Amino acid sequence: MAEIADTALSDNRLADAKRLHEARATRTRRFLLSPAILTIGIVGLFPLTITMIYSVLSPGTYGGVTWELSGEAYIQFLFERDIFDDTLTFSGSYLQIYGRSIGLAFVTTIGALLIGFPTAYFIASKPREQRNLWLFLITLPFWTNLLIRTYAMLLIIRDEGIINLSLMGIGIVEQPVSILYTDTAVFMGLIYSYLPFMVLPLYASLEKLDFRLVEAAYDLYANRLQVLRRVIIPMAKPGIVAGCILVFIPGLGAYITPELLGGGKHLMIGNLIALQFGSSRNWPFGSAAALILMAVVMVALLVYIRNAGKEGARHG
Amino acid sequence: MPVEPSATAGAGKTASSRTMISVDRVTKSFGSGNHLVTALDDVSVKIRENEFFTLLGPSGCGKTTLLRLIAGFELPTSGQILLDGEEIGHLPPYKRPVNTVFQNYALFPHMTVAQNIGFGLEMQGKPKADVDKTVQKMLAMVRMEHLAGRRTDQLSGGQQQRVALARALAPHPKVLLLDEPLSALDLKLRKEMQIELKRLQSETGITFVFVTHDQEEALTMSDRIAVMDTGHILQVGDPKEIYDRPARRFVADFIGDINILNAEMTAVKGDVGEVKLASGATITARLSSASVQPGSVSIAIRPENVGLCGVEDAARTAIGTIENAVYFGSGTNTHIALDGGGTIVARNSGETGAPGERVGVILPDRHLQVLID
Numbered sequence: 001m002a003e004i005a006d007t008a009l010s011d012n013r014l015a016d017a018k019r020l021h022e023a024r025a026t027r028t029r030r031f032l033l034s035p036a037i038l039t040i041g042i043v044g045l046f047p048l049t050i051t052m053i054y055s056v057l058s059p060g061t062y063g064g065v066t067w068e069l070s071g072e073a074y075i076q077f078l079f080e081r082d083i084f085d086d087t088l089t090f091s092g093s094y095l096q097i098y099g100r101s102i103g104l105a106f107v108t109t110i111g112a113l114l115i116g117f118p119t120a121y122f123i124a125s126k127p128r129e130q131r132n133l134w135l136f137l138i139t140l141p142f143w144t145n146l147l148i149r150t151y152a153m154l155l156i157i158r159d160e161g162i163i164n165l166s167l168m169g170i171g172i173v174e175q176p177v178s179i180l181y182t183d184t185a186v187f188m189g190l191i192y193s194y195l196p197f198m199v200l201p202l203y204a205s206l207e208k209l210d211f212r213l214v215e216a217a218y219d220l221y222a223n224r225l226q227v228l229r230r231v232i233i234p235m236a237k238p239g240i241v242a243g244c245i246l247v248f249i250p251g252l253g254a255y256i257t258p259e260l261l262g263g264g265k266h267l268m269i270g271n272l273i274a275l276q277f278g279s280s281r282n283w284p285f286g287s288a289a290a291l292i293l294m295a296v297v298m299v300a301l302l303v304y305i306r307n308a309g310k311e312g313a314r315h316g
Numbered sequence: 317m318p319v320e321p322s323a324t325a326g327a328g329k330t331a332s333s334r335t336m337i338s339v340d341r342v343t344k345s346f347g348s349g350n351h352l353v354t355a356l357d358d359v360s361v362k363i364r365e366n367e368f369f370t371l372l373g374p375s376g377c378g379k380t381t382l383l384r385l386i387a388g389f390e391l392p393t394s395g396q397i398l399l400d401g402e403e404i405g406h407l408p409p410y411k412r413p414v415n416t417v418f419q420n421y422a423l424f425p426h427m428t429v430a431q432n433i434g435f436g437l438e439m440q441g442k443p444k445a446d447v448d449k450t451v452q453k454m455l456a457m458v459r460m461e462h463l464a465g466r467r468t469d470q471l472s473g474g475q476q477q478r479v480a481l482a483r484a485l486a487p488h489p490k491v492l493l494l495d496e497p498l499s500a501l502d503l504k505l506r507k508e509m510q511i512e513l514k515r516l517q518s519e520t521g522i523t524f525v526f527v528t529h530d531q532e533e534a535l536t537m538s539d540r541i542a543v544m545d546t547g548h549i550l551q552v553g554d555p556k557e558i559y560d561r562p563a564r565r566f567v568a569d570f571i572g573d574i575n576i577l578n579a580e581m582t583a584v585k586g587d588v589g590e591v592k593l594a595s596g597a598t599i600t601a602r603l604s605s606a607s608v609q610p611g612s613v614s615i616a617i618r619p620e621n622v623g624l625c626g627v628e629d630a631a632r633t634a635i636g637t638i639e640n641a642v643y644f645g646s647g648t649n650t651h652i653a654l655d656g657g658g659t660i661v662a663r664n665s666g667e668t669g670a671p672g673e674r675v676g677v678i679l680p681d682r683h684l685q686v687l688i689d
């Protein structure tokens with residue numbers, strides 16, 4: 001009897017100790033998370049809230065806002081208001097800017113993927129000791145300010161730049177090829193700026209790729225292209241997804257590159273927003289434009305994640 | 317552990333004498349300069365059609381390298397490899413009718429069991445209906461029908477093994493290469509898979525080249541065995557030959573338990589030699605090669621072939637003192653210090669003497685083998 005009671009008692013104690021331990025673990029976890037939560041709260045949610053509020057106020061005459069509720073900013077996004085009779089007519093000019101931005105960001109993402117994939121594969125197939133050097137070289141541009149790098153790009157591609165001088169020097173072209181202040185220039189600049197964001201996650205997933213699976217595929221009559229399509233790409237999918245998100249989203253909101261290399265001729269979303277807070281002095285519209293951009297990105301991501309989830313479930 | 321060469325080796329479809337793979341003076345080196353590693357050194361071997369051929373040897377002797385050369389993952393530094401009479405040295409792996417079962421299985425984690433098995437056929441461009449039919453057949457063959465839709469990371473080790481086998485057999489290659497396919501399995505499963513492998517080999521009639529460092533596995537499963545050491549093939553033969561007539565000291569040592577005695581060879585008479593033991597007795601022992609010259613030699617005899625008798629018995633070859641007797645269930649190992657030097661182990665199932673007792677030792681001529689170092 002005494003023995004049984006003892007066991008019961010120690011069982012109880014054990015459960016108590018376990019509960020205590022778990023509670024402590026939870027507290028530790030919360031404590032460790034707090035810097036992240038604070039940061040997100042202060043630098044993320046707080047400005048976002050202000051943006052939301054501003055977007056439904058009215059513009060002040062010299063910038064800023066007046067505290068007068070208005071949905072005008074959102075209406076303005078799609079319609080033009082006649083100054084005289086206040087009638088609304090549909091206007092697609094802002095949508096066009098969004099469309100071009102999305103297109104350019106998309107093309108940039110595809111371009112970065114096409115250049116980044118072989119690069120990442122190359123690094124991942126190097127001996128382990130050499131990989132860090134290559135990764136260092138990939139991140140090297142980050143050591144210089146983006147503005148300066150973009151100016152450097154400008155110097156290279158302008159009519160009197162290295163590219164044109166050498167092309168004319170060799171005699172391939174008579175007249176300089178105008179690249180600067182075109183969509184091509186913006187595209188080149190964006191790819192250049194965001195390539196590392198593509199290469200790094202791709203590398204991370206390719207590095208984990210079990211090369212024996214590649215050998216197994218070769219052994220089973222898959223040629224190089226089939227191995228790439230059927231084994232390497234599916235296995236690198238998490239890296240491809242991460243890289244595309246990391247290039248597409250900042251590409252969509254890019255400001256410096258289109259401003260400098262596009263010459264401000266072709267507005268992108270980032271420039272449109274900046275303009276509203278600058279010379280246009282329409283803060284509510286700038287806020288609304290920013291929020292609409294965010295909504296587009298979030299919807300795209302949600303659709304993507306839902307699909308990816310379904311696919312995962314189908315495999316599982 | 318006592319090892320009996322399997323009586324069933326070679327059962328089922330018997331190997332024909334046609335050569336399927338011919339490895340001709342192949343050398344393979346890795347690295348260069350100071351870091352040069354010669355994994356295979358001038359290796360030649362012929363593997364026959366339909367046979368269960370085993371590469372046996374210790375870790376690092378070059379077994380995997382030889383398989384990878386046949387599969388096409390590596391190119392020989394020199395020498396050539398013929399498959400069914402055709403030079404294949406220049407072909408990439410996907411153009412060789414050879415499939416591999418990898419040591420860690422290397423199943424595709426993003427595909428189901430059925431997709432894994434069908435992969436090779438699909439890559440060969442077989443019509444979908446044919447692929448599905450063969451996959452069903454293969455699933456039945458390895459008894460995995462119920463798991464066709466599973467992802468491969470949700471399988472046990474034994475199940476993964478079966479999928480790997482089915483995947484490699486599905487395209488019906490001329491040769492199946494197996495690199496220590498059973499080493500990750502526990503003992504019981506391993507015994508089951510050994511039987512399964514033999515069954516698959518005789519059912520399909522495909523030439524199997526099997527790598528192992530487990531001599532017991534090699535002896536029970538193979539039609540023929542090549543014993544390897546440090547980049548060389550030392551001896552090729554059927555299990556009985558390898559066990560009963562080891563040509564070299566390394567082979568004798570590596571396979572089963574064996575006594576090795578130092579002796580003096582006085583004369584060579586055809587394929588036997590006249591040998592004088594340290595005890596003074598003169599015996600005749602078989603020679604594995606005509607190149608053995610008279611002089612000091614090593615002779616080998618399996619413990620189960622060593623007989624014991626009374627000290628005065630006329631049949632005795634030598635006399636010694638029992639050091640100890642170790643009972644192991646099905647028999648006893650008696651360790652005897654021989655007069656004139658050396659110790660010998662005799663294995664028998666009957667009574668042996670107590671430590672300190674004097675005994676006569678019988679070494680029958682037909683079981684004595686002169687070894688090459």
Ligand SMILES: Nc1ncnc2c1ncn2[C@@H]1O[C@H](COP(=O)(O)OP(=O)(O)OP(=O)(O)O)[C@@H](O)[C@H]1O
Nearest residue numbers: 346347353355374375376377378379380381382529
């Ligand atoms: N890619 C390589 N680069 C350098 N050396 C290698 C390479 N592959 C094998 N070797 C060397 O070649 C020798 C033979 O290796 P191999 O893998 O063929 O041995 P093994 O018999 O399969 O051994 P184990 O039983 O351990 O698998 C070893 O010394 C090994 O270090």
Ligand SMILES: [Mg+2]
Nearest residue numbers: 379380381495
């Ligand atoms: Mg090996």
